[in-house]
Structure formats: C-alpha cells, structure tokens
Amino acid sequence: MQSRKSGRRRFLEDSAALAGIALGATSLADGQTGSSSDPTLARLKAVHAYGERSHFVDAIRIGNNGLDKPPAGVPRDLGMRSPLQDVVGIITPASLHYMINHNYEPPDIDPQKHRLMIHGMVDRPMIYTVEDLKRLPSVTRVHFVECRANGVPQRKVRTLPNATPQVTHGLSSCSVWTGVPLSLLLRSSGVKKGATWIVAEGADELLHSKSIPLDKAMDDCLVVYGQNGEPVRPEQGYPLRLLVPGYQGINNVKWLRRIKVVDKPYMFKMESDDYAEIRPDGKSRWFDSQMGPNSVIIRPSGGQRLPGRGFYAIHGLAWSGGGSIKRVEVTTDGGKTWKDAEIQQPVHRKAYTAFTFDWDWNGEETLLKSRSTDETGDVQPSVAEYAKIWSLPPGYLESGQGGFTGNFCVIQPWKVKRDGSVENALFS
Amino acid sequence: MQSRKSGRRRFLEDSAALAGIALGATSLADGQTGSSSDPTLARLKAVHAYGERSHFVDAIRIGNNGLDKPPAGVPRDLGMRSPLQDVVGIITPASLHYMINHNYEPPDIDPQKHRLMIHGMVDRPMIYTVEDLKRLPSVTRVHFVECRANGVPQRKVRTLPNATPQVTHGLSSCSVWTGVPLSLLLRSSGVKKGATWIVAEGADELLHSKSIPLDKAMDDCLVVYGQNGEPVRPEQGYPLRLLVPGYQGINNVKWLRRIKVVDKPYMFKMESDDYAEIRPDGKSRWFDSQMGPNSVIIRPSGGQRLPGRGFYAIHGLAWSGGGSIKRVEVTTDGGKTWKDAEIQQPVHRKAYTAFTFDWDWNGEETLLKSRSTDETGDVQPSVAEYAKIWSLPPGYLESGQGGFTGNFCVIQPWKVKRDGSVENALFS
Numbered sequence: 001m002q003s004r005k006s007g008r009r010r011f012l013e014d015s016a017a018l019a020g021i022a023l024g025a026t027s028l029a030d031g032q033t034g035s036s037s038d039p040t041l042a043r044l045k046a047v048h049a050y051g052e053r054s055h056f057v058d059a060i061r062i063g064n065n066g067l068d069k070p071p072a073g074v075p076r077d078l079g080m081r082s083p084l085q086d087v088v089g090i091i092t093p094a095s096l097h098y099m100i101n102h103n104y105e106p107p108d109i110d111p112q113k114h115r116l117m118i119h120g121m122v123d124r125p126m127i128y129t130v131e132d133l134k135r136l137p138s139v140t141r142v143h144f145v146e147c148r149a150n151g152v153p154q155r156k157v158r159t160l161p162n163a164t165p166q167v168t169h170g171l172s173s174c175s176v177w178t179g180v181p182l183s184l185l186l187r188s189s190g191v192k193k194g195a196t197w198i199v200a201e202g203a204d205e206l207l208h209s210k211s212i213p214l215d216k217a218m219d220d221c222l223v224v225y226g227q228n229g230e231p232v233r234p235e236q237g238y239p240l241r242l243l244v245p246g247y248q249g250i251n252n253v254k255w256l257r258r259i260k261v262v263d264k265p266y267m268f269k270m271e272s273d274d275y276a277e278i279r280p281d282g283k284s285r286w287f288d289s290q291m292g293p294n295s296v297i298i299r300p301s302g303g304q305r306l307p308g309r310g311f312y313a314i315h316g317l318a319w320s321g322g323g324s325i326k327r328v329e330v331t332t333d334g335g336k337t338w339k340d341a342e343i344q345q346p347v348h349r350k351a352y353t354a355f356t357f358d359w360d361w362n363g364e365e366t367l368l369k370s371r372s373t374d375e376t377g378d379v380q381p382s383v384a385e386y387a388k389i390w391s392l393p394p395g396y397l398e399s400g401q402g403g404f405t406g407n408f409c410v411i412q413p414w415k416v417k418r419d420g421s422v423e424n425a426l427f428s
Numbered sequence: 429m430q431s432r433k434s435g436r437r438r439f440l441e442d443s444a445a446l447a448g449i450a451l452g453a454t455s456l457a458d459g460q461t462g463s464s465s466d467p468t469l470a471r472l473k474a475v476h477a478y479g480e481r482s483h484f485v486d487a488i489r490i491g492n493n494g495l496d497k498p499p500a501g502v503p504r505d506l507g508m509r510s511p512l513q514d515v516v517g518i519i520t521p522a523s524l525h526y527m528i529n530h531n532y533e534p535p536d537i538d539p540q541k542h543r544l545m546i547h548g549m550v551d552r553p554m555i556y557t558v559e560d561l562k563r564l565p566s567v568t569r570v571h572f573v574e575c576r577a578n579g580v581p582q583r584k585v586r587t588l589p590n591a592t593p594q595v596t597h598g599l600s601s602c603s604v605w606t607g608v609p610l611s612l613l614l615r616s617s618g619v620k621k622g623a624t625w626i627v628a629e630g631a632d633e634l635l636h637s638k639s640i641p642l643d644k645a646m647d648d649c650l651v652v653y654g655q656n657g658e659p660v661r662p663e664q665g666y667p668l669r670l671l672v673p674g675y676q677g678i679n680n681v682k683w684l685r686r687i688k689v690v691d692k693p694y695m696f697k698m699e700s701d702d703y704a705e706i707r708p709d710g711k712s713r714w715f716d717s718q719m720g721p722n723s724v725i726i727r728p729s730g731g732q733r734l735p736g737r738g739f740y741a742i743h744g745l746a747w748s749g750g751g752s753i754k755r756v757e758v759t760t761d762g763g764k765t766w767k768d769a770e771i772q773q774p775v776h777r778k779a780y781t782a783f784t785f786d787w788d789w790n791g792e793e794t795l796l797k798s799r800s801t802d803e804t805g806d807v808q809p810s811v812a813e814y815a816k817i818w819s820l821p822p823g824y825l826e827s828g829q830g831g832f833t834g835n836f837c838v839i840q841p842w843k844v845k846r847d848g849s850v851e852n853a854l855f856s
Binding site: 007008048049050051052053054055056057059060061062080086087088089090091092093094095096097099108109110111131134135136137138139140176177178225226228229230231233234235238239299307310311312313315342344346348354356358359360 | 435436476477478479480481482483484485487488489490508514515516517518519520521522523524525527536537538539559562563564565566567568604605606653654656657658659661662663666667727735738739740741743770772774776782784786787788
C-alpha cells in the first residue's frame with residue numbers, strides 16, 4: 001500500500017508539469033471500422049452510431065421563469081425544468097436534467113484546453129487536465145441535484161390546479177456521477193493550517209463562484225467528469241463539474257476551473273443576497289445549504305387522469321440532503337391514515353429513492369400525499385409545519401409574497417376528483 | 429395487506445377488459461408552458477428542451493459483422509458494438525447500448541396500440557397495454573445484457589493488436605432497467621400444473637422467439653418499459669422488453685408481445701442450431717444460457733497510449749450471470765503476481781461492477797490482466813483453462829476455427845509497450 005500511495009502522490013505532484021503535455025490518446029474507433037465501402041454498413045453507422053429515443057416519446061424540459069412573467073427589469077433565468085412525472089426508476093436522463101444558469105448559455109469548452117487549478121492556502125498549487133483526473137482512482141455515486149428555489153409558492157404556476165410534478169418539483173434531478181473525490185485533490189495539494197473554506201469558480205461568462213465549507217469539501221464532494229455513463233453534458237458543466245451532495249444546486253459549480261482554499265466565505269452576490277434565506281422579520285440565514293427531506297408522488301399526479309376506480313400502484317420519489325431516505329409514508333385519505341410505502345432497494349445517500357404503494361381507488365374524491373423521513377430523523381413538513389418552523393405569519397405562504405425562498409420541501413397533496421382527473425392541491 | 433392484494437388481483441384480472449380503453453393521460457407539458465410568445469423562451473425551448481452531448485464527445489457504436497467480411501451468402505447481422513473504453517461508471521448510455529438484431533431493423537411501435545399477451549398453460553389469459561403495466565408496482569434494477577458471441581476468437585479483428593475493448597467486449601452493455609416482475613404477471617394469470625417453460629415472442633418482422641425455463645421466469649425476469657430513467661429505446665425493444673438477467677442476450681426478447689406458458693422448449697432455430705454450443709467433438713450444449721464471470725480493463729486498453737511512466741489508476745469492468753462480483757484481481761506483471769482491485773460499491777447482482785487498481789508504471793513492457801470471481805465462486809478462466817474446460821484440442825482457439833461459440837469469457841491481456849502504446853494480446 002505504501003508504494004501505491006507514493007506512486008499516486010508522485011503523479012499528483014507532477015501533474016502541474018504534465019498539464020501541458022498532449023496525451024496523444026487515440027480516437028476510440030480509429031481503425032476499427034475498417035475501410036468498407038459497403039453501403040449497408042454506412043447506413044447502419046449513420047442510423048445507429050448514436051441512437052435516439054422513439055418518436056412516440058415526447059417528454060421535454062420546459063422553461064423556468066418563462067412559466068411566469070418576471071417583473072419589469074428582471075431578466076429571465078436561463079432555466080429548464082425536468083419532467084419528473086416521466087421519471088422511470090431514479091435516474092433523470094441527461095437530456096432532461098434540470099438546469100438553472102443565471103442568464104448565460106452553457107459555454108462551449110474544448111476538453112483538451114480545459115484546466116482545473118487548485119490553489120490558495122495549499123502547500124502545492126496544482127493544475128490538472130481532464131485526462132490527468134481520469135488517471136486518478138474514480139468513484140461513481142448516485143446523487144440528486146436540486147435548486148434551492150424548487151417548489152417555492154411565490155411562483156403562481158406552482159399553486160395552479162393543473163401544475164404537474166415538472167412545475168411543482170422540476171428544479172431537481174438525479175444522476176449517476178463519476179469523478180474524483182475532492183478530498184483526494186485537496187490532500188494532494190496539502191491544505192494549510194487555518195484554512196476553513198473553499199471557493200469554487202466556473203468557466204462560464206460570469207465566472208460563477210461559490211464559497212463552500214472546507215469540512216464539506218473534505219467530506220463527500222466530487223470533481224465529476226461522468227454523468228449517467230458518458231461525459232457530463234454541456235448544460236451540466238462539461239467537461240468538469242463540482243458535485244456537493246445534498247447542498248443547494250448553486251454549490252455544484254459547473255464548468256469547474258478553479259478551487260481556491262481560503263479562510264473565510266467570500267460573500268459573493270449569489271450567496272449573500274440572492275441566496276440568503278430572508279425571513280419575514282428581515283433576518284437572513286446564510287449558507288443554510290443542506291436540502292431537507294422531500295418527496296412527491298409522480299403517478300398519479302397533477303394533469304393526469306385515472307381511467308376508472310380500481311387498483312393503482314402509486315409511484316413516487318423521495319430524497320434528502322441529510323442522507324439516506326429511511327421511510328416514506330403515504331396517505332390516500334387526505335391525511336387521516338398514513339401507511340409505509342415500499343422503498344426500492346438499494347437506497348443511495350442523498351439520491352432519489354423510488355417508492356410504491358398499492359392503492360385501491362373507490363372512485364370517490366380524495367387527497368394523496370407522501371411524507372419522507374431521512375436517516376437523521378428529519379421528517380418532511382406539511383405547509384403548516386413549515387410555516388411554524390420558519391415563524392411565518394398566517395397566510396404568508398398562501399399569499400404568494402416574495403422575499404422568502406427557503407427550501408420549500410413541503411408535503412405535496414394531489415387531489416383525485418371523481419372523474420379521475422388529478423389536480424395540484426398545495427394548500428389543501 | 430389482504431385488501432391491497434385483492435385490489436391488485438382484481439385489477440390484473442380486469443386488464444384484458446381494460447386493454448382496449450384509451451386512458452386519456454394528458455401530454456406531459458400540456459398547458460404548462462403557457463402561451464408566451466417571448467422569442468427568448470422559444471429559443472430556450474428549441475435548444476434545451478431535450479439536451480445533447482458536447483460536440484467534443486465522439487464515442488459511437490460500430491458495426492458488428494461489418495468488422496469482418498462475412499462469407500458469401502451469409503447476411504450481415506444488424507449489430508452494433510458499444511464503446512466500452514468510454515464507459516464512465518457502470519451505466520452504458522442508451523444511445524450507445526450494443527444491439528444485435530438478426531437482419532431486421534427495429535420496428536416502429538406505437539405504444540398506444542401495443543399489447544402484451546400472457547397465455548398458454550394459464551388459468552386466466554391476459555392482455556396488457558403499456559399503461560396497464562405502469563399501473564402495477566415497478567422494480568428498478570441494474571443489469572448487464574450480453575450477446576453470447578461477445579469476444580469469440582473466430583472473428584479475426586478480435587485478435588488484432590489494435591483491437592479496443594469495443595471490438596473485444598463490445599457486445600455487452602449495462603443499464604438501469606425498470607419494469608414489472610414477470611413472476612407477478614405469471615402468478616396473476618395462474619400457471620397450470622405441468623408447465624415448465626415459457627416462450628417469449630417479439631413484434632419484430634421475424635417474430636423472434638425464445639424458450640426460457642419457467643423457473644428462471646419466476647426467479648428474476650422483468651418485463652421492462654424503462655431504461656436509464658426513460659422509456660426503453662427502440663433498438664432495445666421499445667415499448668416493452670423481456671429482461672432475463674445473466675442469460676445470453678438472445679433471451680432478452682425485444683418488442684415483447686407474447687408470453688406463452690408451455691411444457692417444453694420449442695426448439696426455435698436460434699436456440700437449437702445457431703445458439704447451441706457445438707463442441708469440436710460434435711456434441712452440443714443446449715440452453716446453456718448463463719453467462720460466466722467476465723472482466724476487462726478499459727483504461728489502459730488496446731488502442732490507447734500512456735503519456736509516460738508514473739502513476740495510473742487502472743479502471744475496469746467485471747460482471748457475471750452467476751450473481752454479484754465478489755472479487756477482482758489484477759496483475760501488472762503478466763501474471764506473476766495478482767493483487768485485489770478495489771471494487772466500487774454498491775455491487776449489483778448480474779451487473780457491471782467497476783474496479784480500480786493503483787499502478788506505478790516503470791516504463792518497461794508488460795502485460796495487464798484482470799480476473800473476476802462471482803458469488804458462486806466461479807473464476808474467470810484464462811484461454812488455456814477455457815480450452816481445458818471445453819476439451820478443445822491444442823491450438824483450436826488460436827486457429828480461428830468456427831463452429832464453437834461458447835461464452836468466451838476469458839481473461840483479457842493488454843500489452844503495454846515501452847513507447848506507451850497498448851495492444852490487444854489475447855493469446856499471450
């Protein structure tokens with residue numbers, strides 16, 4: 001083990017020097033397809049080289065702010081919501097992963113030219129190419145990413161009866177991520193005494209930057225280059241993204257190019273103003289980054305219609321920034337009785353967890369809800385419980401007032417009407 | 429629990445009647461995007477509604493028989509090999525999943541019109557729509573699918589020095605599959621006494637059919653509608669595919685439309701002729717369907733080039749039809765010493781399992797190999813051990829003779845040359 005570690009250490013220490021070397025890796029199919037001029041083969045290659053979904057499948061992302069008319073002078077977010085009602089299993093197809101970019105298009109980055117710098121309060125500043133990172137031991141983990149604003153009631157569409165899970169919870173997605181533990185890179189650079197935070201910076205046109213506690217960086221953060229088995233998509237940070245499991249989406253810096261080790265948070269606008277949790281009493285909670293326990297039933301859900309009374313397996317998703325989902329309860333009678341749902345194994349930490357619940361619909365109007373509990377014992381709150389936790393005045397959330405945008409991970413009620421139609425019933 | 433089961437049972441028994449009913453499920457984004465005529469929103473929807481990979485990413489599938497010139501009169505398979513050397517993690521992107529169709533294009537199936545019939549030796553023949561199946565409890569599991577012919581040495585390209593993992597092992601892929609346990613459907617139909625096999629039939633133009641033992645059907649088979657979080661792709665069986673975990677790919681009937689419960693195997697051409705394991709002594713092993721323990725190092729691998737001596741994390745994949753991978757050993761000195769690789773958790777049964785191994789390359793020529801062991805204790809054989817197991821005469825495999833195409837799951841050696849280039853060295 002000693003010799004392995006020393007080899008890895010030596011490589012890491014040499015990486016700054018290596019960064020400029022063209023690795024000369026060959027193109028993957030070079031010389032393998034032969035020089036056949038057979039038209040059949042050419043046709044096959046054209047049609048099937050990189051397959052597409054059936055033209056009968058039409059799930060798409062929809063605009064974020066585009067859903068509401070933003071106030072005059074406020075630019076639209078470049079954001080797209082993921083169609084959660086179409087998720088099968090726990091993985092969001094990369095083509096449908098939600099995205100929020102604050103008014104910029106994803107940059108078009110040549111991976112051969114991209115570099116990641118680790119610097120600041122370290123003994124050995126380093127520069128890595130993407131290929132350098134792929135030479136290191138990799139880990140693969142399933143994690144959700146979620147925008148802090150997911151589901152907030154300040155957007156009017158969130159409360160409309162025809163809102164689908166895409167509208168109510170679509171700023172959240174879950175992928176299989178592959179990359180290098182950030183702790184490995186930081187330890188290799190040698191973190192100096194007194195360092196307490198890191199600042200991560202992206203290569204987008206605004207150089208989006210985020211302060212993250214060093215403890216979190218050393219815990220379970222990853223520098224990822226893979227998503228769902230292929231390179232991270234441009235909209236999710238190609239070629240490199242920081243993954244900060246369970247923390248507000250804004251921490252997961254895309255197009256990652258710099259990590260600076262520092263001794264205080266840098267108080268960027270996004271974290272001190274836009275993303276501070278401002279309460280009605282004017283006080284803020286800064287860096288309250290961990291997402292709470294959440295869940296949503298995706299079938300049946302808003303906008304769907306049941307063909308008639310009878311048996312339905314209720315399907316849903318649960319997740320928490322606090323760790324594993326330990327329990328999901330479902331009520332099919334509007335909250336009078338709650339029973340445990342069946343949880344799909346294996347359960348991943350800080351990841352979507354699929355649940356099902358057998359239900360016999362008797363044809364009468366009712367409310368369906370789900371409630372998750374995570375490994376820390378945190379329980380997903382109702383709207384009323386949420387208002388109490390945050391000391392919100394009565395009617396505040398219902399009024400659609402702005403200014404408060406904490407992690408609104410409340411229980412989602414769906415109303416099933418006698419004609420089988422299903423409606424959003426957030427404040428029921 | 430009693431009432432739940434009875435509801436599910438009643439639904440299942442009513443499914444034949446339900447099959448003809450249009451369910452009236454709404455289109456997923458109906459009415460949610462509003463009627464905005466904002467050109468920015470329109471542009472966003474066009475560009476990001478269904479995202480694409482970076483144009484710098486160029487991994488593609490390559491032709492199967494197209495790799496070799498088939499004998500006169502023998503039609504090409506419509507087959508494409510998956511670029512295993514590009515796999516990050518354990519999931520094959522759906523667009524790159526391998527496919528073998530025996531001379532037909534994937535059919536273009538309207539899911540609203542598609543039906544699955546369960547019949548034969550059952551008490552209650554049933555017809556399901558795709559929507560009916562989605563009303564049932566679903567399970568999500570990670571499984572590989574692999575063609576029986578993966579890696580066989582009868583194809584000359586398999587033995588060439590410049591063969592990549594795509595050429596040597598590319599008739600294999602791994603996905604997250606979501607669907608309904610076949611056992612649930614069979615129990616709901618009531619399997620009659622004396623039944624011992626099922627026959628599964630696809631809706632392709634040749635009505636590909638396969639006999640599968642009833643014990644296997646009741647064990648862990650799935651009728652899947654989901655792959656990697658979205659509907660199964662057309663090339664993998666949209667809208668329904670039978671998944672037979674750990675068995676030769678040909679059992680995983682695509683475009684599934686019928687399952688007949690019977691009392692003997694039906695001896696279709698594909699299973700009694702093409703897919704019988706014919707040994708040099710003329711004897712066959714029929715229905716020897718379970719894939720053995722396999723593994724391959726994907727980085728470094730054939731066609732790649734190391735930039736210089738120093739540290740490399742060796743990355744590889746292991747899998748077995750026998751269950752979980754329990755151990756992977758790696759040698760970096762051509763077999764003199766073997767050491768345990770680190771296995772990525774969680775390990776899924778009958779699924780790709782990622783492993784890494786820290787390696788300090790001293791710049792000298794060497795051979796890299798990996799060897800997997802599954803939960804049953806089965807160990808991946810060397811070429812010599814494989815020849816012994818199958819009583820093959822000396823030089824038989826090396827000669828490239830046809831006629832024998834058993835599951836060739838042998839240890840794969842990669843030769844690293846002093847200039848850093850890596851070559852296929854199958855018979856080393």
